[in-house]
Ligand SMILES: NC(=O)C1=CN([C@@H]2O[C@H](COP(=O)(O)OP(=O)(O)OC[C@H]3O[C@@H](n4cnc5c(N)ncnc54)[C@H](OP(=O)(O)O)[C@@H]3O)[C@@H](O)[C@H]2O)C=CC1
Ligand SMILES: Cc1cn([C@H]2C[C@H](O)[C@@H](COP(=O)(O)OP(=O)(O)O[C@H]3O[C@@H](C)C(=O)[C@@H](O)[C@H]3O)O2)c(=O)[nH]c1=O
């Protein structure tokens with residue numbers, strides 16, 4: 052089986068690369084070789100590679116910057132998935148794609164299920180939702196995995212930022228009124244490859260799923276857990292979203308319920324704290 056992995060240098064992409072080889076021959080082009088912002092190039096590449104499985108782990112993920120680079124975010128997060136899905140449908144291949152908790156407005160008291168209505172608050176969330184919808188409308192066999200608060204030892208993420216700030220400062224201010232679930236990239240990659248295997252064996256399992264560890268916390272709660280894990284001697288202070296300088300509105304409560312994923316794919320999803328302990332034990 053020919054596997055095309057897009058976004059091999061991203062947090063999830065780099066964790067997927069080795070694991071996907073269990074499923075077939077993996078072709079993982081660089082961004083220069085396979086540019087999601089170049090629709091014509093994309094079409095040409097897809098026709099020549101003719102993958103049986105397309106795994107799109109690439110996206111425009113700079114949430115703040117997306118507010119001013121809307122066109123680029125749109126091409127990468129919305130138009131490119133549409134092109135990938137179109138090609139997947141024509142070739143009869145399976146498209147695996149990631150999406151985000153930021154498709155929700157966070158005004159729900161409980162946990163979000165797949166059947167809940169999205170209502171994104173920012174450009175990143177809006178473009179990601181458009182990408183999801185284009186894939187769903189394409190008629191291609193697909194696996195869309197919505198996840199949240201991804202972190203790990205590579206790339207840009209809250210865990211790495213906090214660890215750096217904890218080395219540099221004796222006091223940190225972190226928003227305590229946005230709730231969600233932190234998810235390690237490595238664990239997400241492992242669960243994704245498991246789910247792909249299941250969908251390849253039984254296409255009736257294809258579709259949209261929430262993929263997240265259990266439990267919930269605020270960014271402040273996550274920062275406190277990080278502080279504890281690395282023996283930070285300084286102070287972590289809770290602040291409100293309004294006190295954090297940002298041009299983006301983020302959902303105040305985007306906890307994803309992954310019960311459907313756990314049930315359909317027969318997985319035991321640990322609590323986010325167990326995920327954090329795991330990442331802290333891994334050599335970086
Ligand atoms: N980070 C998070 O907290 C969350 C992420 N997600 C979703 O999960 C997926 C993976 O996210 P994550 O691993 O954090 O991503 P990263 O931001 O770590 O990596 C994104 C990847 O996309 C690539 N990329 C960006 N633009 C293009 C382009 N024009 N053409 C080809 N490749 C491009 C980047 O390439 P390069 O390295 O060369 O720049 C990079 O490899 C995305 O769909 C994201 O929306 C969902 C929820 C939370
Ligand atoms: C660095 C820092 C951030 N914050 C706040 C800002 C924000 O509300 C929160 C998290 O910061 P981030 O920069 O990680 O936020 P953000 O980039 O919006 O994170 C999101 O990225 C996209 C790609 C997703 O899909 C989401 O699931 C989510 O992970 O913490 C503080 O309060 N204090 C700080 O010192």
Ligand SMILES: [Mg+2]
Nearest residue numbers: 112113114207
């Ligand atoms: Mg960010």
